[in-house]
Amino acid sequence: SQTIHQWPATLVQPVGSPLSLECTVEGTSNPNLYWYRQAAGRGLQLLFYSVGIGQISSEVPQNLSASRPQDRQFILSSKKLLLSDSGFYLCAWSVPSGGLYEQYFGPGTRLTVT
Amino acid sequence: QKEVEQNSGPLSVPEGAIASLNCTYSDRVSQSFFWYRQYSGKSPELIMSIYSNGDKEDGRFTAQLNKASQYVSLLIRDSQPSDSATYLCAVNKYLQGAQKLVFGQGTRLTINP
Numbered sequence: 001s002q003t004i005h006q007w008p009a010t011l012v013q014p015v016g017s018p019l020s021l022e023c024t025v026e027g028t029s030n031p032n033l034y035w036y037r038q039a040a041g042r043g044l045q046l047l048f049y050s051v052g053i054g055q056i057s058s059e060v061p062q063n064l065s066a067s068r069p070q071d072r073q074f075i076l077s078s079k080k081l082l083l084s085d086s087g088f089y090l091c092a093w094s095v096p097s098g099g100l101y102e103q104y105f106g107p108g109t110r111l112t113v114t
Numbered sequence: 115q116k117e118v119e120q121n122s123g124p125l126s127v128p129e130g131a132i133a134s135l136n137c138t139y140s141d142r143v144s145q146s147f148f149w150y151r152q153y154s155g156k157s158p159e160l161i162m163s164i165y166s167n168g169d170k171e172d173g174r175f176t177a178q179l180n181k182a183s184q185y186v187s188l189l190i191r192d193s194q195p196s197d198s199a200t201y202l203c204a205v206n207k208y209l210q211g212a213q214k215l216v217f218g219q220g221t222r223l224t225i226n227p
Binding site: 034042043044049051057088102108 | 165215217219
């Protein structure tokens with residue numbers, strides 16, 4: 001069965017510090033991978049998605065970046081955090097199954113920028 | 115107009131009753147629709163997916179899809195306090211070579227014992 005891991009689970013970082021969040025998927029090959037952010041009391045905002053190694057598409061301009069160095073690894077980074085980067089960061093994966101692209105989420109990383 | 119719209123609630127339902135959650139979408143070419151449950155402080159969990167008009171049942175959950183009216187709903191029968199959560203409706207979209215989901219803002223559901 002497939003599992004998705006994210007770490008760390010929680011993170012408190014000062015403004016201007018760098019960020020690296022990691023996501024790995026097990027039990028599947030060549031998944032589509034996604035990074036979302038959920039601000040407090042808000043909906044899910046798609047930040048980045050990837051259909052393969054080294055292939056990254058950005059949904060919104062921001063000071064975040066993403067990389068996919070391996071098939072089942074997805075990394076979210078920032079060189080300098082802003083207060084507005086606080087939120088719940090979620091990684092998700094999907095593979096086609098009968099024409100459906102169901103997305104499954106990891107446990108998330110709660111980031112507080114102080 | 116938002117791509118996916120849900121009533122934010124809160125929706126309050128007595129235990130044992132049927133909870134009805136609704137969602138409308140704007141893109142007529144959308145083919146797949148999903149319901150996620152999100153407990154406070156946790157990540158969303160996929161509970162139902164549907165892509166054909168009509169009803170799809172899974173245990174106490176029934177998803178209903180009406181593509182002509184661009185409407186998808188989720189019914190929860192015999193509601194339990196453990197069903198109290200935010201329910202997110204999502205619609206599949208194919209754009210720039212990738213399948214993406216567009217989420218509604220979510221409906222907060224409270225089941226009262």
